[in-house]
Amino acid sequence: MGGSSRMGILAPFAQSLRITHGGEGRLRLGYPEKAAECLGRALAVWPTPYQRERGPYLSRAAVAQLASEQPDEAATTALKALELAEATGSARVKREVALLGQRLTPFRNQPAPAALLDALAVPASSGS
Numbered sequence: 001m002g003g004s005s006r007m008g009i010l011a012p013f014a015q016s017l018r019i020t021h022g023g024e025g026r027l028r029l030g031y032p033e034k035a036a037e038c039l040g041r042a043l044a045v046w047p048t049p050y051q052r053e054r055g056p057y058l059s060r061a062a063v064a065q066l067a068s069e070q071p072d073e074a075a076t077t078a079l080k081a082l083e084l085a086e087a088t089g090s091a092r093v094k095r096e097v098a099l100l101g102q103r104l105t106p107f108r109n110q111p112a113p114a115a116l117l118d119a120l121a122v123p124a125s126s127g128s
Contacts, residue, residue: 023038056090058080072107082097
């Protein structure tokens with residue numbers, strides 16, 4: 001009896017995880033648009049009690065969005081990941097977002113990337 005009620009509670013989380021794994025696979029296979037779509041779909045229905053687990057998938061969705069040439073969306077998603085990482089104390093997600101922020105510096109003149117880079121305190125590049 002305890003196992004079935006526990007599965008009922010975990011079912012939404014398991015469903016979201018299944019979709020995110022599909023998104024990660026698509027990203028690794030070189031299909032960033034499909035990956036961003038899968039990850040976005042999973043994150044839209046992510047169960048509230050599992051917010052700490054949501055952080056890494058937000059940062060991966062941002063990577064997929066940037067690979068899909070969507071820097072504004074990537075920055076917006078990464079900022080959500082950063083805010084969640086700060087709230088949950090996730091150093092790993094902070095590192096992932098910082099790496100993405102470095103890749104977004106060429107887009108600093110756009111509002112969403114600028115907001116993320118300001119939040120990360122990434123200085124403007126001085127060369128090249």
